[in-house]
Amino acid sequence: QQQVKQSPQSLIVQKGGISIINCAYENTAFDYFPWYQQFPGKGPALLIAIRPDVSEKKEGRFTISFNKSAKQFSLHIMDSQPGDSATYFCAARDDKIIFGKGTRLHILP
Amino acid sequence: DAGVIQSPRHEVTEMGQEVTLRCKLISGHNSLFWYRQTMMRGLELLIYFNNNVPIDDSGMPEDRFSAKMPNASFSTLKIQPSEPRDSAVYFCASSSGGRPGELFFGEGSRLTVL
Numbered sequence: 001q002q003q004v005k006q007s008p009q010s011l012i013v014q015k016g017g018i019s020i021i022n023c024a025y026e027n028t029a030f031d032y033f034p035w036y037q038q039f040p041g042k043g044p045a046l047l048i049a050i051r052p053d054v055s056e057k058k059e060g061r062f063t064i065s066f067n068k069s070a071k072q073f074s075l076h077i078m079d080s081q082p083g084d085s086a087t088y089f090c091a092a093r094d095d096k097i098i099f100g101k102g103t104r105l106h107i108l109p
Numbered sequence: 110d111a112g113v114i115q116s117p118r119h120e121v122t123e124m125g126q127e128v129t130l131r132c133k134l135i136s137g138h139n140s141l142f143w144y145r146q147t148m149m150r151g152l153e154l155l156i157y158f159n160n161n162v163p164i165d166d167s168g169m170p171e172d173r174f175s176a177k178m179p180n181a182s183f184s185t186l187k188i189q190p191s192e193p194r195d196s197a198v199y200f201c202a203s204s205s206g207g208r209p210g211e212l213f214f215g216e217g218s219r220l221t222v223l
Contacts, residue, residue, distance in 0.1 A: 006151075032210070036212075042216055042217075043113075043202070044152070044200075044212075089151070093208070093209060095165070095208060096154060096157055096164075096165060096209065097142070097209050099144075099153075099154075101151030102151050102152070
């Protein structure tokens with residue numbers, strides 16, 4: 001059973017556009033929702049994270065929107081740049097961190 | 110400061126052989142996680158340790174897989190015997206504190222079993 005469902009699997013966005021990646025979960029015990037960014041040949045690295053008592057968190061061009069009642073959260077990348085091309089993973093924590101399957105994002109120059 | 114260090118970075122082996130992957134944690138971190146990454150299944154948690162003690166190994170695929178943490182800074186993941194379906198990138202990650210916050214990943218070990 002997949003605990004964290006992520007979509008889309010892949011995404012192509014024009015430079016300057018908004019990239020949106022969505023995740024959903026079922027386990028109400030999750031209390032921390034990070035997003036990780038992975039470049040080819042590298043390990044994932046923490047990008048931004050949110051706790052469920054907050055509906056939105058913004059860091060630069062990256063924003064997490066969190067809907068506790070719907071058990072959904074999303075990552076928005078504003079003014080997407082070619083350097084943002086990477087795989088993005090949403091994740092959730094109870095006593096361990098469970099990852100979604102990832103979204104391969106490609107930003108067209 | 111050195112990050113999480115994994116070795117080998119690449120391993121090609123034949124079916125039936127034993128494979129040992131190694132991981133050195135960031136100094137001061139007390140939790141260690143082994144993940145496996147494939148295109149089909151994404152990042153799967155195999156096992157994690159807290160203060161050298163295995164806490165949850167429910168993600169370990171089968172008895173062919175075993176993991177140890179002989180001291181606070183080092184862990185191994187062993188596959189014996191290896192099979193082609195074990196081909197994947199294996200990551201270890203470390204964190205500090207009781208419950209995992211930010212995970213710091215190594216660069217991974219890419220395993221190919223022929």
